[in-house]
Amino acid sequence: MSPKLETFLDEGLDNLKEKGLYSTIDVVEGANGPIIEINGEKKINLASNNYLGFATHPELIEAANEATEKYGVGAGAVRTINGTLDIHRELEEKIAKFKGTEAAIAFQSGFNCNMGAISAVMTKEDAILSDALNHASIIDGCRLSGAKIIRVNHSDMEDLDKKAKEAVESGLYKKVMYITDGVFSMDGDVAKMPEIMEIAEKYGLIVYVDDAHGSGVLGKGAGTVKEFGLSDKVDFQMGTLSKAIGVVGGYVAGSQKLIDWLKSQARPFLFSTSLTPGASAAVIKALDLMESDPSYVDTLWENANYFKEKLQAIGYDIGESETPITPVILGDEKLAQEFAKRLIDEGVYVKPIVFPTVPLGTGRVRNMPTAAHTKEMLDEAVAIYEKVGKEMKII
Template identity: 80%
Template sequence: MTSNHSSSSLETFLDQSLSDLKSKGLFSDIDVLDQANGPVISINGQKKINLASNNYLGFVTHPELIKASEEATKTYGVGAGAVRTINGTLKIHQELEDRLAKFKGTEAAIAFQSGFNCNMGAISAVMNKNDAILSDELNHASIIDGCRLSGARIIRVKHSDMKDLEEQAKEARDSGIFEKIMFITDGVFSMDGDIAKLDEIVKIAEKYDLILYVDDAHGSGVLGGGAGTVKAFGLSDKIDFQMGTLSKAIGVVGGYVAGSQKLITWLKSQARPFLFSTSLTPGAAGAVIKAIDLMEQDTSYVDKLWENARYFKEKLQRIGFDIGQSETPITPVILGDEKLTQTFAGKLIEQGVYVKPIVFPTVPFGAGRVRNMPTAAHTKEMLDEAIKIYEKVGKEMNLI
């Protein structure tokens, strides 16, 4: 294999930076799966109980989603052939957006190629340098990047701290220097599994005329009968932006923003990832529509997810692990030290439980954890086996 030419300064930067990451326990290898990302996965021919994926409802391998994807591909082709605003909007894209709006209880919706694209495109299409964005300090990286891209003043709000939110909102409003003020929060926080206090947030927003933006990536398909955190609180008419992904519980790929018809019309004319990236594939759109159908017709998927999550959490706590304040299926096992977290995850994987260590910069320094995602597709036997391995490794490392 011939070596690519690169400048000496780049070589020095890469060598030093990679070495630094590895020495701090912050470097992660990327594993390659032999087959589909189901409740049990195979890596290099070795089977592992999979507790690392976002495939909450087991839809990634659902035969009806596969069939819907195949049918849409046969009808419309493997790709849309253009960006949405040229001639890449197919009938199935319109059908998808209509279904999403109905599902989320809004007037309209816009589909993007990913959840990250939603946050990059939607925030900066509405907010600018004359505005302020109040942002929960534990918001997802894509929210942070979307806020930065907008050029608005970013004001960090202590995590789920309503007193701090009100103080920051009052100060921003009283300053008189901002045209618009937005508060943006995850619906479900992906590292701790706790839920935003939307009922209290709405009251503060109404008092200070805040635009409300909820990133419901980990709430869609999980809360509110699958329709998400906003639906669970009964606040569909109070939230300006409902953003979510189509790649987690929905099992496919893409993202969306649901809101008023006027907002969606604006985003379709101004959100740059929508304007300058080729549309979602027809196969993905067809599979997502089928996923929504299944959730609406049969509550057992969401019910099974929660049953498995409660079972797994209870067992982990019983053997002595700290699972933090999670209120959702996201189940962290919090250890703190980065290197300890990496070692623990490595031993779990060796023994047959596939998890990933979550360390800085995904979580703050000293907050390392192994994150578990029990799904509707896991059997009790799989979860029992995982708990057995957790207990064995935990005792070997004197963690419990």
Template identity: 70%
Template structure:
């Protein structure tokens, strides 16, 4: 190894560890369900994005197995050559039905969606108004587009309006887009989509909603845009297929013209092998399950409200979450890491979240209750939270 690289790595890794910012990765031994096994120890799992428990659903496993037996384990090519299976067409039809749009396109990951879709439409002659707390994939997608990125204060509609007015009236840009998460994953708050759409109409902005944590969760499952009744008003509805949907991948839903354009100009679609057959079949069936019933969605919210009320009663700072995502905000990074470690030792896996995932000084343990948790599991977790919180003098 080059000496300069070796020194760079050692110095920076040591610095991260000293500051409590080094992330230890814990390999999971078995399924990522309501409970989880790490290091041979079974724990209540409060760190998964598997909101509806579909990642371990027995019916979906059987659907995936049948697809593998018929199609094989891989699609064999990119979508534009001969990697588009009839399964992919069925999936995209089902996504459009699920989101209430004319069409949809599936990608290999949610991160890929934002890298693909933003840069396929926006370029160096354009500007993007981006919420300051938008996900890293949005930030990278904006950078890749080479458009001028103008950050507005988090969910601050006055700031958005002022910056939209300045950008559109300056005459510098061909197109201006406003982009926001639907549900912000670190705090659990929801974007002010009605106000954003109103501002977008006033200044003719392109609207883009990243609903990674809203799909399957908001709008009785159909997402944050559906929750606000804005399916016909939002240009890009983007989401993941790896969280509430339980498998892997991402999608963009919108007009037929938009999807046709993305199929000829979005680089991950053009240059990366398609979603696997087993995954594709399982996703399509998962979407049908959500279209047919809100049972899992309702259970998720019931469990989320229960855990949130319990943590708040104990005295934890859970911020302003309006979704099942429930952070316990501690602030200090080292304390956050220590708290998470003690929770694990007591049988609750709740991963610490620190900079750069969240701003410095806002370290938190993020709790992700799912439809698969029982009340008994949540009660046990609350008992552990009370014990460790008092031990570390986080609560009284």
């Protein structure tokens, strides 16, 4: 190894550990369900994004296996050569119908969506108004575009109006976009979509909603935009296929013209091999299940509300979450690390969330109750939270 690289790595890793910002990666031995096994010990799993339990759903597994037998384990090429199989076309038509748009494009990951879609439309001649708490993939996609990035205070509609007015009336930019998460993944709050659209229409903004944590959760599963009845107004509906959908990949849904443009200009789409046939078939099955059986989403919300009420009752600060995302906010990063370790030792698997994922001084553990948890599992988790919290004098 280069001596300079070794010095850089040693100093950097020591610095992270000293500040309580170094994260270890645990290996799950088996499926990522409501109960997981790590180092031979079973834990109640409150760390995954598997909101509806679809990652281990037998009908999704069957669909993936059947498609793999028919098409093979991989698509064999990028989409623009001969890697577009008929199952990819079926998938995109299904997503568009589900999201209430003319068309959709499937990417290999949600991160790829934001890297590809934003930079395919916005350029150095444009400006992007970006919510201060947007996901890292949005931030990176905005940077890649070369557009002027204007930070907007989190969910602050006065600030958005002011900065939109300034950007548009300055005459410096050809296009101005506002981009926001639909559901903010660390706090669980929801974008103020009706107010956002009023401001967007007032100033002629392009609107881009990253609905990674809203799809499968809000709008009877169809997402944040559908929740507010704005499917025909929002320009970009982006989401993942790896959270509530339970598989892997991402998508952008919008007008036919937008999707045609992205299929010719979005670089991750152009230069990466397609989603596997098995993944595509499993996603189609997940969407079918959500459309035909509302109990998946209903059970998710029932469990989430039950768990949140129990945590609040024993004295925890869970912030202002409006969704199943349930943070337990502690503040200090090192305390968050130690608290998570104690919970894991006692049988509840959570991860500490610290800077740079959240601002310094807002360290927390984040809980993700799912439709697959039973009330007994959640009760046991709350009992462990109470035990550890009292022992550490947090509650």
